[in-house]
Amino acid sequence: MRKATRRSRDTYHVGNLAPQLLTAARELLEDAGPTRLSLRAVSERVGVSATAAYHHFANRSELLGHLAAKGFRELAAALRQPHTEASPLQQLRSACLIYFGFARKSPALYQLMFGTELSHEDMLPELTQARAEAFGELRRIVAGMRGADRDSAETRRAALAGWSYIHGLASLVIHEVMEFPPGTSDERFIDSTLQGFALLFPPSEDS
């Protein structure tokens, strides 16, 4: 007989509850958004009591922090492409596309990574490091473009400028502040705004 009830004992003391909670949270994240993602809903999805999570995470913030850290690691991995021997501008374009695509594919995760939900007080070391790793990839790309040292102050500045630009653009689009032009590809959109920059910083044509 033994009906498989909802509160199945299959998930009692399984031993790997933490990763299960994380993947459940990740699944719910894109539907609920980072603000409305609730610990209770995550627990219920796994089939576990509402308080079980507290034996694996200090609180909701910490679970979210692990989720964000995973996001930064994925972003870093996506950016860790082979050195294509293309022109500097092509490399910049390519990195922008990867970054922009990541944000567009997982907007809620991206919002979590860069948003208000992360309690900045007790930051997970894991998260701080994953974030630094992602920024490191940006520096590596920029250094390659310029044929310069990855850790020089100039490269850092250039990478921060690039990061600001692409993060701002992705942010404006996924928060629907700017409408993403319907019927346009990511490629065309990135190219268009990259052109916009050239207009903003005229390559010393007159004067």
Next chain:
Amino acid sequence: MRKATRRSRDTYHVGNLAPQLLTAARELLEDAGPTRLSLRAVSERVGVSATAAYHHFANRSELLGHLAAKGFRELAAALRQPHTEASPLQQLRSACLIYFGFARKSPALYQLMFGTELSHEDMLPELTQARAEAFGELRRIVAGMRGADRDSAETRRAALAGWSYIHGLASLVIHEVMEFPPGTSDERFIDSTLQGFALLFPPSEDS
């Protein structure tokens, strides 16, 4: 005798509850952050019942929407400076400083304006318009810099690129993704990242 109790009847039927709620919300916003700002706390601060707000706003989202709209109007006003007859780059620098200063002075308001808390479904027309107004100021500034038409496609692209950059930079700083270098002025910081851009887009020095 007539003690002035907390639930004072002074605030019963005053007639201007809506603006009072708005200013109370604005006051609480920077302490609580956009995510944790609660309608109940706002009502309590005004000295009114928890449900009174529903006679003036459809729900929490709408109140937040009005707050954000006010923020965009303030930002637009700050940007609406007289045309200083300076070099294009000086004008860009000046606009960036104003924008960056706004975000740094009211980080929670800025996060609300560009964040997840705004239910994008039923957007207030007021908010959409105030936002467009702010972007209009950016376009005006960029058009002035380039000596071009404010509504041309090129100016729009350049303005969007500029907006992406400064929004990204402000966003990274106020969300504490990038540490704002301690002991540095906004001026120095903006100049430094603006230089970073020059490095990213080399002014055609070598072929």
Next chain:
DNA sequence: ACCTGAACACCGTTCAAGT
């Protein structure tokens, strides 16, 4: 017209208790 109080369905989090 404008506001209140009780009520409902949610939250995060704690704590004693169970296995």
Next chain:
DNA sequence: ACCTGAACACCGTTCAAGT
């Protein structure tokens, strides 16, 4: 060691009722 259930202090929101 790992999980549960009851409980607490919060939420947003509704609705009938008061002025």
